[in-house]
Amino acid sequence: MLEKFKQYLEQNFPKTQSFHPFFNEALKWMLQAGGKHFRAQLLLGIVNAKNPALFDKALDAALALEFIHTYSLIHDDLPAMDNASLRRGRQTLHKKYDETTAILVGDALNTQAFLLLSKLDLKESIRLKLIETLAFNAGINGMIIGQAIDCYFEDKPLNLEQVEFLHIHKTARLIAASLKMGCEICELGEKECEQIYEIGLLIGLIFQIKDDIIDATLDTKDAGKPTHNDTHKNSFVKLLGLEGAKKAKNDKITLCEEKMRNLDSKLTNELGILINKYLKG
Structure with missing residues (x-):
């Protein structure tokens, strides 16, 4: 499943026709860098389990998730936010090119994701559901407000309930949306969709705690991004301690x-x- 998605991504990097000297290269710079493709795998895992005949049709939906996630990382790394120089073991986009390019590539991947969903070879009602689910969870009700809280409350300690709210929105909602979108592609019932979405929120929190532990325990080379970087952030490790x-x-x-x-x-x-591979240990 992962290899199929990687091949599909390699064959479908976003590009545009223009005389810009490097924009198409910039569009694929961070997508080429790899990553776990965790969200794409969650969506495809649902489809593989529930209706494998739809797997190929679901690949563009998985690609849309990858575009949204990558855009969020590009913007997260900008000087106005985390000012990071390394991501997925390579230079961040604003370091490789410039800040303007990084902002615009992030914007491009964000909008391209919804274009992909609008053109899926699925019923119109399903396409609309997928667009709604991704927009809700990646937008002001999910990832955006989570990021806003994360940035605003640097060096302002939050309690556990607030830290969970932050990371449910910043990280977990998009992970839960990945599962829900897989359910919607397979046309599962509303009750089952919600049950799986709730599990996704839990998986998202586990994913974030694991990321906080990585930041506290690995060096930059092993993590592929700057570590020991959360001293100003409201992380689970900062609040609970490493063992907690x-x-x-x-x-x-x-x-x-x-x-x-x-x-x-x-x-x-x-x-x-996926839990055994990415979240345990």
Whole structure:
């Protein structure tokens, strides 16, 4: 599944016709850098478990998620936000080119994601649902307000409930949306969609705690991005301590696995593979 998506991404980097000397190269710079493709795998994992005949048609939806996630990283790394010089083991876009290019590439990937969804080879009603789900979770009700809180409250300690709110919105909602979009492609019932979305929010929080632990314990070379960088941020490690964050992560994994027992076995297996690969340890 991952290899199929990587091949599809390589064959479908965004590009435009113009006389700009390097914009098309900039568009694919961070997409080429790799990453886990975790969100794309979640969407495709649902489709693979529930209706594998739709797998090929779902690839552009997975690509849209990858574009949205990558745009958010490009903007997150900008001097106005985290001012990072490294991402996925290579120079950040504003360091490789310039700040203007980084802003515009982020904008391009954001809008291109919705263009992809609008052209999917699926029923119009499904396309509209997918656009709505991604817009809600990546926009002001999800990733954007999470990022706004993250930036505004640097060096302003939050309590645990507030830190969870921050990271549910900044990180977990897009991860949960990935699962929900897979459900929508397969036309699952509303109750099952919501059940899987709630599990996705939990997976998203686990993902964030793991990321906080990586920031606290790995060096820049191993992480592929600047680490020990969250001293000004409201992270789980900063609030709970390293051991407390590890315990919180393991507790949430246990809760997630309990909730997954209510899903069908194929879906439990698909999600279990991704949790074991990316979230445990």
